[in-house]
Amino acid sequence: xxxxxxxxxxxxxxxxxxxxxxxxxxxxxxxxxxxxxxxxxxxxxxxxxxxxxxxxxxxxxxxxxxxxxxxxxxxxxxxxxxxxxxxxxxxxxxxxxxxxxxxxxxxxxxxxxxxxxxxxxxxxxx
Amino acid sequence: xxxxxxxxxxxxxxxxxxxxxxxxxxxxxxxxxxxxxxxxxxxxxxxxxxxxxxxxxxxxxxxxxxxxxxxxxxxxxxxxxxxxxxxxxxxxxxxxxxxxxxxxxxxxxxxxxxxxxxxxxxxxxxxxxxxxxxxxxxxxxxxxxxxxxxxxxxxxxxxxxxxxxxxxxxxxxxxxxxxxxxxxxxxxxxxxxxxxxxxxxxxxxxxxxxxxxxxxxxxxxxxxxxxxxxxxxxxxxxxxxxxxxxxxxxxxxxxxxxxxxxxxxxxxxxxxxxxxxxxxxxxxxxxxxxxxxxxxxxxxxxxxxxxxxxxxxxxxxxxxxxxxxxxxxxxxxxxxxxxxxxxxxxxxxxxxxxxxxxxxxxxxxxxxxxxxxxxxxxxxxxxxxxxxxxxxxxxxxxxxxxxxxxxxxxxxxxxxxxxxxxxxxxxxxxxxxxxxxxxxxxxxxxxxxxxxxxxxxxxxxxxxxxxxxxxxxxxxxxxxxxxxxxxxxxxxxxxx
Numbered sequence: 001x002x003x004x005x006x007x008x009x010x011x012x013x014x015x016x017x018x019x020x021x022x023x024x025x026x027x028x029x030x031x032x033x034x035x036x037x038x039x040x041x042x043x044x045x046x047x048x049x050x051x052x053x054x055x056x057x058x059x060x061x062x063x064x065x066x067x068x069x070x071x072x073x074x075x076x077x078x079x080x081x082x083x084x085x086x087x088x089x090x091x092x093x094x095x096x097x098x099x100x101x102x103x104x105x106x107x108x109x110x111x112x113x114x115x116x117x118x119x120x121x122x123x124x125x126x
Numbered sequence: 127x128x129x130x131x132x133x134x135x136x137x138x139x140x141x142x143x144x145x146x147x148x149x150x151x152x153x154x155x156x157x158x159x160x161x162x163x164x165x166x167x168x169x170x171x172x173x174x175x176x177x178x179x180x181x182x183x184x185x186x187x188x189x190x191x192x193x194x195x196x197x198x199x200x201x202x203x204x205x206x207x208x209x210x211x212x213x214x215x216x217x218x219x220x221x222x223x224x225x226x227x228x229x230x231x232x233x234x235x236x237x238x239x240x241x242x243x244x245x246x247x248x249x250x251x252x253x254x255x256x257x258x259x260x261x262x263x264x265x266x267x268x269x270x271x272x273x274x275x276x277x278x279x280x281x282x283x284x285x286x287x288x289x290x291x292x293x294x295x296x297x298x299x300x301x302x303x304x305x306x307x308x309x310x311x312x313x314x315x316x317x318x319x320x321x322x323x324x325x326x327x328x329x330x331x332x333x334x335x336x337x338x339x340x341x342x343x344x345x346x347x348x349x350x351x352x353x354x355x356x357x358x359x360x361x362x363x364x365x366x367x368x369x370x371x372x373x374x375x376x377x378x379x380x381x382x383x384x385x386x387x388x389x390x391x392x393x394x395x396x397x398x399x400x401x402x403x404x405x406x407x408x409x410x411x412x413x414x415x416x417x418x419x420x421x422x423x424x425x426x427x428x429x430x431x432x433x434x435x436x437x438x439x440x441x442x443x444x445x446x447x448x449x450x451x452x453x454x455x456x457x458x459x460x461x462x463x464x465x466x467x468x469x470x471x472x473x474x475x476x477x478x479x480x481x482x483x484x485x486x487x488x489x490x491x492x493x494x495x496x497x498x499x500x501x502x503x504x505x506x507x508x509x510x511x512x513x514x515x516x517x518x519x520x521x522x523x524x525x526x527x528x529x530x531x532x533x534x535x536x537x538x539x540x541x542x543x544x545x546x547x548x549x550x551x552x553x554x555x556x557x558x559x560x561x562x563x564x565x566x567x568x569x570x571x572x573x574x575x576x577x578x579x580x581x582x583x584x585x586x587x588x589x590x591x592x593x594x595x596x597x598x599x600x601x602x603x604x605x606x607x608x609x610x611x612x613x614x615x616x617x618x619x620x621x622x
Contacts, residue, residue: 001483001539004594006587018539019595020482026486026588030534031356033580035588059475061506065314083311087476087510089362090315090505 012078036084053097060111062086066108069119073101081119099124127445130154130205133231134198137209137336138188138495141420142169143209148436152520157203159194161187166502169298177201182507187349188212189321195222205229205443207436211509214419215242231443233343233398233418240394241416244288244326251413252395255300256386258467259405260410261328269309272327276305279329285309287316288324295319295555296363298330307433329411333563334405335374336360339387340427341400342438346447349391350386352454353432355423359551362568366544368423368462373522373560374406383411385567390416398436398442399424405564422464422514425493429518458518459525463533463548465513467504471549472576476510479503482539491518492532512541522560526552547575 006028017026024035026075059074069075075095081104082093103120114120132155135145142158149156158173163182170176177197180187186192198206206223208214208231212521220235232238232372241247245263252258261283262275276283276299284309295306295315313323357365357371375383390413401421402494403414424435426459431454438448468474477614486494493516498504504512515532519525530552533545554570556562570596580588 001485001537002595003361004591006591008587009583016482016485016537017591019592020480020540024588024595025482025539026594027537027539028584028588030549032537032539032543033588034542035576035592037589037592059472061478085318086510087506088319103429110414 027090054095054099054121054123055117056081056093056095056121058084058116058118059091059093060086061114062091064106064108064110064112064113064118065105067104067119069101070081070104071101074124075099075101075121081121082106082117093118095119095121097121097123128204128229130229130440130444132157132174132201133171133440134194134201134203134206134228135209136194136198136206136213138164138167138169138187138508139511140168140495141209141422141497142167142495143172144495145209145219145436146172148440152437152535154440154441157198157201159164161507163503163505163507168497168502171499174518175201181506184507185419185576186240191216191219191256194219195228197400198223198228199226203228205438205440207231208419209421210422219240220351223435229443231398231439233396233400235360237394237396237400238418241400241418242289242325244286244415247416248413251390251394251416254386254389256390257411259328259331259414259561261326263326269306269323272309272325273302273305277302281331282330283327284330284508285312285325287312287322289316289320289322290325291561295325304554317348327451331407332565334407335372336365336403336414336564337372337375337383337406337563338401338421339383339413340402340421340424340435341391341402342435342448342450343385343391343396343398343400343439343442344450345442345445347395347397348447348452348462349388349396350389350448350450350452350454351391352427352433352450353456354380354383354422354466355426357423358564359557359566360564361571364569365423366464366466367557369522369525369549370426370427371456376458379406379409379411384409386413398505399439399575422511423462424559425495425514426462429493429516430456431458458520459522460518461529462514462516463518463529464511464540465515465536465538465548466510466544467541468510468514468544469542470544470575473574474544474547476506477504477542478506479541481541481605483537485535485537486533487535489532489534491528493517500540512538512543522559526558546577547571550575567579 004011004015015028062084069081077098078094080092081095099121102122127423133149134157134158135142146156157175159179179193179197195571213219217235217238220230225229248258282300285297297312299305299308312325318321336357339354342350356368357368359367401417404411445456467477468476495514517527517528
C-alpha cells in the first residue's frame with residue numbers, strides 16, 4: 001500500500017492504494033473501495049448475485065442443500081427454489097420472476113461456483 | 127496445583143493468536159493444532175510448535191477429537207485450550223483430554239454436559255429459580271409432536287439446534303406453514319455443525335435486548351460476576367457489535383441479574399469462564415443459554431473490569447486462584463465491532479480471497495484482534511469473521527465516536543468488509559440512544575446498503591490513479607502468487 005495525493009476539484013486528497021490482480025483497491029475519505037476498468041469486465045457482470053430475470057445463480061461458492069423445484073414446476077416471485085450453504089450459514093435463493101422452471105441443474109450436496117446458474121425460470125406470460 | 131510447560135491450542139484465527147499471547151506472557155510454550163489451509167495465518171507464525179491435524183473441512187480437523195488429542199499428546203502438551211466454537215463446548219473432548227492425561231482449559235465435562243444441552247440447562251435454571259422463556263425441550267423429537275408444540279407456544283416462535291451456539295440451526299417461524307421447513311433446516315444444520323439433530327422450540331420475544339453476564343469460577347470454588355455485555359446488534363442471530371456495560375441496565379437490575387447468574391454458576395460448581403445469556407424485555411429478563419467457554423466478545427469485559435480472562439482461564443486450570451474483588455469496579459465504556467469478510471453492498475455475501483495490505487490505526491484505548499496478515503487467504507471454509515476491533519473510552523458516547531474514527535481509518539485490501547455497515551450502525555439514532563433490540567438490524571438494515579459511489583471528479587481522479595499505480599512497483603501482487611513480495615526473501619533469491 002502506498003500513499004498518493006490526488007487533486008480533486010482543486011483540493012489535495014490523500015488516497016491509500018494498491019493494485020491486486022488487476023483491481024485497484026483504494027482508501028479515500030474514510031472508505032475502502034475497489035476500482036476495475038469497465039471495458040475489461042463488462043462481460044463478466046453475470047458472475048454477480050444474479051439480477052437477470054429468471055436466472056437463479058449462486059451468489060457465492062458453496063454447497064447445494066436442497067433444490068425445491070423440478071423442471072416444469074410453476075414458481076412465484078420470492079418463492080424459495082434453492083437453499084445452499086456457504087461459510088457455515090444457510091442461504092435461501094428465491095425466484096425473481098413468476099414462471100415455469102426450465103432447468104434445475106443441481107442436486108443436494110453439489111458444489112457450486114460463484115455465478116453458476118442453479119435454476120432457470122421462464123416467464124409465465126412468455 | 128500444576129505449572130503448564132506447553133499448552134496446545136485447538137482453534138484458529140484471532141482467538142488462537144489471543145491464546146498464544148496469553149501463554150507467552152505466562153511463560154508457557156504453545157502448540158498450534160491447525161488444518162491444512164491454516165498454515166498461512168498469524169497464529170501459525172506465532173506458535174512455538176505447529177501440527178497439522180487434518181484437511182480444511184472442520185469435521186476432519188477442528189472438530190476431530192481424535193486427531194486433536196493425538197497431536198497434542200504426542201507433542202507433549204500439558205493442557206489444551208479450545209478457544210470458542212469448534213470443540214470448546216464438547217464434553218466428549220474435555221473427557222478425552224482428561225483420559226489422555228492433559229488438562230482441558232475450561233469447565234469440567236459435567237458442566238459442559240449440563241449446559242451444553244440447552245434442555246438440561248433450562249431445567250437447572252428453573253430449579254435454581256431463574257426465569258425461562260416458554261418453550262418445548264422434550265425428548266420426543268417427532269415431527270408431529272414438534273408441530274403440536276409449535277401450535278401451543280404460538281407465533282412467532284423459534285426452532286433451534288439443541289447442541290448449537292450462536293445462530294447455527296436457528297429458525298424463526300411466523301406461521302404454521304413455515305414450521306415443517308424450519309424444523310427440517312434446523313435439524314440439518316444441527317447435524318452438520320454439531321453432529322446432533324435434536325432441536326428445541328421457544329417463544330420468540332420481539333422487542334428484547336440481548337444481555338449476557340460474564341461469570342468466572344476460580345480454582346478455590348469462588349464464583350465471580352464481571353458485569354454484563356449487551357449484544358443486541360445481531361444479524362441472522364450472529365452478533366455484530368457488543369458493548370460493556372449495557373446502557374439499558376440500572377444498578378438494581380444489574381444486581382438482580384448478577385445474583386441469578388452467580389446462583390446458576392454456584393449450582394453447577396462452575397469453574398472457568400462462562401457466560402449466562404438473557405433476553406431482556408422491559409424490566410423482565412429470561413434465561414437464554416449458558417455458554418461454557420470464552421466468548422468472542424470477552425475483550426469488552428476485560429477493558430471495563432481491568433482483567434485478563436484468558437490468563438485467568440489458564441491460571442485456573444493450573445489450580446491458582448484469581449485475586450479479583452467480589453464486587454468489580456467498572457471503569458468507562460467498551461465497544462467491540464466484528465469485522466466480517468463480506469460485501470455490505472451485495473446483501474453481505476461472503477468475500478473471499480487473498481489479503482492485500484492492511485492498516486490498523488493503533489492508539490490509546492484501541493485494540494485489534496487479528497488472525498490474518500497480508501498474503502494470507504480468507505477462504506470459505508470457516509467463519510467469515512477476520513478480525514475484531516475493540517475500543518475503550520470514558521463514556522459510551524466517546525467510545526462510539528472513537529470506534530467510528532477507528533473504522534474510518536482502518537484499511538483492508540483484498541477482501542471486502544462490513545466496515546461501511548458498522549459505521550452506519552454506529553450513526554443510527556436507535557443505537558446511539560441505546561434503545562436497540564435484537565430486531566435492530568432486521569428493522570433498520572434488512573436491505574442491502576446503498577453505495578452512493580463517487581462523484582464525477584472523484585471518478586476521474588481514481589481512473590487516473592489506476593494508471594499511475596500501474597503494473598510495476600514492490601507493492602504489486604500478481605494474481606497467481608499467494609504471498610506479498612517480501613524484501614528479505616527477494617534479496618536472498620537474487621544472491622542464489
